[in-house]
Amino acid sequence: MNEELAIQANDLTRKFGDFAAVDQISFEVSQGEIFGFLGANGAGKTTAIRMLIGLLAPTSGKASVAGFDVYTQAEAIKRKIGYMSQKFSLYTDLTVWENIRLYGGIYGLSEDNIKAKAEELLSSLQLESVRDKRIGSLPLGWKQKLAFSVAMLHEPDIVFLDEPTGGVDPITRRQFWEQIYQAAEEGTTVFVTTHYMDEAEYCDRVSIMVDGKIEALDTPAGLRQAYQADDIEDVFIELARGADRAE
């Protein structure tokens, strides 16, 4: 297993009955890379992510994350990764601070460390004023920023973001990507799915999934060139047009 690779997948497959939600995908993600994982709804992105982070057992194929095998070392992987799910999953009846404290505690951070981390995060997100507000009362964009911060709380090697900017306004989206860049600069590998094709341009490399398979994988510039398209959106539409799985 290559130590330099953050994620390695080889013919990774997940079937639900006869239906192959993820069909023999293979790819590699290097350390510190921002890897865009694109695909239409139902293409199998979330299923793929869930296999990589140890929430779903693969049917066949191989994969390793942070050097650990997804079949046998799922719990070891969990120590190295952060995850922000598509569906907001922090506790809305707890305050911002209480959520941070809970996850800090679960990841084994010391009390002082949790406090320091919380201050740092809240100030960088400009969320100090709502520190003691319950999350349920915050606007969606703020919730998403917070979910990202909690995923980064324990300084993971790799962070998985499943449609982090879904339903978020353009300004917050921009701030969000600044956060992602900052994380990448600090050495974190970012594995991100998105529907926004402009966001795909921000990634180091992009894969496009159609019907459970990876149909294209390259740098944004490489993809545009290969498909002779003006932007990634055209590449995506070109590829997704042939999809059987309608929305």
Place this chain on the structure above:
Amino acid sequence: MRTIKFLLQKEFLQIFRNKGMLPIIFLMPMIQLVVLSFAATFELKEVDVHLVDFDRSATSRALVTKMQATGYFNIQSHSQDVDDGIRMMRSNDIQLALVIPQHFERDVTSGSPTSVQLNIDAVDGSTAGLIQGYGRSIIQDFSVEVQPQIKQIQQQRRRAGINIIPANWYNPNLDYIKYMVPGILVVLVSMIGMFLSGMNIVREREIGTIEQLNVTPIKRYQFIAGKLLPFWIIGLFELVVGLLIARLGFNIPFVGSVLLLLAIAGIYLLVVEGIGLFISTITSTQQQAMFIAWFLMVVFILMGGLFTPIESMPGWAQDLTLFNPVAHFIKIMRMVLLKGAGWAEVQHLVGILTLMVVIILPAAIFRYRKSTG
């Protein structure tokens, strides 16, 4: 341990912030205890009677007066037609139609055999039995009173027969509340344990917060301890409050050791929580979990000896109660509180409960998955 501390902190914050659940958790059980204990009584009170007195004599009037004087029977109406009584029984207006035949006075005073008919609404069999029992003893008393000139021989014969002297142990006044309160306390504690802990996990699954926990390196036993402990503490707390109400409000005697009882309650709570937890691992919505939990709970309670004695169930049903934790704890509760049973008397029951913990908890932990297959 540290992780569990953070989880407990979270759980208690959430419980005390849930304005909808808080009163249900803390107030409802207490109200239930008070209301149920008073209402669920097997004592006979004020049976409504239709009287058909064909004799209309001083003696028949004396019998009716005596019955009314006991406070158990209340003459609602009277007529000269038994069918009236049956009709009223059908419309639930009366539970007993009392028929006194013609020549009742003559026969009673002359010592000839006579009879009084009790037509009892027996839809509720146990109440019917009580009406019959109470009625019979009143009428027998009456027949002794009105036959003071009864033959010497009969007196002697009675003395020569076997005299039964009942002595009611542990509950000398046959006070129904003493019997019910310990049982109802068990039901309340069981509800907290079985419903709240299991439901809590399914709820997290439903709203998706469990996913964020599942991607952390949290251990299964930590997660489950974090879910069990809060409701274990709340369950014991409510039992203590319930016992205080029982002691101060209902004057239930605490003959046995309350500490022993609380220790056993600690084991018992683990059993019901384990069942709740197990249900949560096989269901994906609160609705499903609630339904299964309710189904089990109703069976446990109805077959647990709360209302009807286990001893009067058919043999196979009695065998089944071996698997019913509610039955065991109700038994223990009554034995310890009312009879003063100690460790020696209850240890076999505690043994069964412990065995249940040892089976159900690991099964639940084993079935709980951080990932889906």
